[in-house]
Amino acid sequence: MGIFDRFRRKKKKQEEQPASLEVQTDKLDDGLISLDEFEEWEQEQLSYKFEVGLKKSRDKFQQDINALMSRYRTVDEDFFEALEEVLISADVGFNTVMELTEELRREAQLRNITETSDLRETIVEKMVEIYERNGDASDEMTINEEGLTVVLMVGVNGVGKTTSIGKLAHKYTQEGKKVMLAAGDTFRAGAINQLQVWGDRVGVDVIKQAEGSDPAAVMFDAVNAAKKRGADILLCDTAGRLQNKGNLMNELSKIKKVIQKVVPEAPHEVLLVLDATTGQNALSQAKAFKEVTDVTGIILSKLDGTAKGGIVLAIKNELGIPVKFVGLGEQLDDLQPFDAENYVYGLFADMIQESETLEEKLEEDKDDE
Ligand SMILES: Nc1nc2c(ncn2[C@@H]2O[C@H](COP(=O)(O)OP(=O)(O)OP(=O)(O)O)[C@@H](O)[C@H]2O)c(=O)[nH]1
Ligand SMILES: [Mg+2]
Numbered sequence: 306m307g308i309f310d311r312f313r314r315k316k317k318k319q320e321e322q323p324a325s326l327e328v329q330t331d332k333l334d335d336g337l338i339s340l341d342e343f344e345e346w347e348q349e350q351l352s353y354k355f356e357v358g359l360k361k362s363r364d365k366f367q368q369d370i371n372a373l374m375s376r377y378r379t380v381d382e383d384f385f386e387a388l389e390e391v392l393i394s395a396d397v398g399f400n401t402v403m404e405l406t407e408e409l410r411r412e413a414q415l416r417n418i419t420e421t422s423d424l425r426e427t428i429v430e431k432m433v434e435i436y437e438r439n440g441d442a443s444d445e446m447t448i449n450e451e452g453l454t455v456v457l458m459v460g461v462n463g464v465g466k467t468t469s470i471g472k473l474a475h476k477y478t479q480e481g482k483k484v485m486l487a488a489g490d491t492f493r494a495g496a497i498n499q500l501q502v503w504g505d506r507v508g509v510d511v512i513k514q515a516e517g518s519d520p521a522a523v524m525f526d527a528v529n530a531a532k533k534r535g536a537d538i539l540l541c542d543t544a545g546r547l548q549n550k551g552n553l554m555n556e557l558s559k560i561k562k563v564i565q566k567v568v569p570e571a572p573h574e575v576l577l578v579l580d581a582t583t584g585q586n587a588l589s590q591a592k593a594f595k596e597v598t599d600v601t602g603i604i605l606s607k608l609d610g611t612a613k614g615g616i617v618l619a620i621k622n623e624l625g626i627p628v629k630f631v632g633l634g635e636q637l638d639d640l641q642p643f644d645a646e647n648y649v650y651g652l653f654a655d656m657i658q659e660s661e662t663l664e665e666k667l668e669e670d671k672d673d674e
Pocket of ligand 2: 466542
């Protein structure tokens with residue numbers, strides 16, 4: 306079964322489900338729906354979130370690929386070069402684009418594909434393949450089920466660290482975990498207060514000190530407090546730091562050492578937040594942070610705000626760091642675990658549905674004959 310068929314099946318199932326959570330939970334109370342069904346429903350809602358969040362990227366991709374296919378009807382070198390340009394302009398990243406088109410050239414030759422429109426599905430298929438093949442690090446969050454999980458949030462100014470902490474706090478609280486926050490950004494005026502507002506909103510404790518105090522000291526306090534109060538997850542905010550400011554970058558190592566004094570195997574995750582709208586600059590930020598600290602995963606924020614959603618592929622393929630969460634909007638539940646299939650479906654949903662209509666039409670024509 307081709308990838309388009311797989312996606313269509315998934316979508317059909319999704320359409321058969323009721324549209325609102327209320328209906329579903331009512332049913333749950335009445336014992337009419339099993340937990341399995343509920344989990345399936347949740348998965349489908351997630352795929353819908355990706356579809357909505359990736360609208361800008363999808364519109365651009367769709368437009369560019371359609372234009373490309375109507376301009377180049379036969380598969381030749383000119384077509385591949387133009388395709389490379391489309392992918393690069395979607396922030397897929399130079400090396401990844403070269404790898405992708407190389408494989409497409411081979412595939413076209415192997416399967417004797419001469420019309421560009423017949424390559425649509427293969428392009429999508431190869432994107433999923435490239436994503437899944439590269440880097441064996443899991444894109445799931447590491448949660449220490451036995452005790453405290455410490456998560457350190459790092460990144461340059463304004464990328465969405467604090468907001469992401471708020472959304473993660475909401476997510477894990479909803480899952481029944483005891484969450485606490487550490488106000489490690491003692492540098493920017495108002496940062497501690499901003500975190501406190503999130504804490505109040507989600508209903509979790511915030512460990513803080515006065516503005517200007519040593520962030521390492523705040524973390525030390527926070528990890529101790531989290532241990533003492535039996536928290537499951539401690540989410541640590543840090544100040545935005547530019548990748549070229551050596552002293553601020555070194556401060557991260559100090560923070561880490563201090564945390565390890567209390568919990569030797571912590572931090573369990575160092576999540577680097579990257580703003581998807583900054584494109585290739587996000588890649589250079591990731592390279593710089595990787596040099597000073599062991600980044601275990603990426604949170605790609607503001608994916609909803611860019612038309613260049615190809616950046617996810619570049620990050621995974623060129624840095625080998627898994628994207629663990631993506632920001633798909635500004636609502637509390639818009640930070641979602643990354644999922645390659647939902648992502649690719651979000652990028653190509655219209656194309657997949659259109660190709661179905663085309664196939665149906667061909668079938669009808671055949672029946673008419
Ligand atoms: N549309 C959209 N906006 C987001 C997302 N994540 C964060 N933002 C917005 O980005 C802005 C900056 O977010 P913050 O969380 O304050 O960023 P920060 O990294 O903590 O910033 P500093 O503490 O100044 O370094 C806010 O206006 C957020 O609402 C997202 O996924 N989608
Ligand atoms: Mg912040």
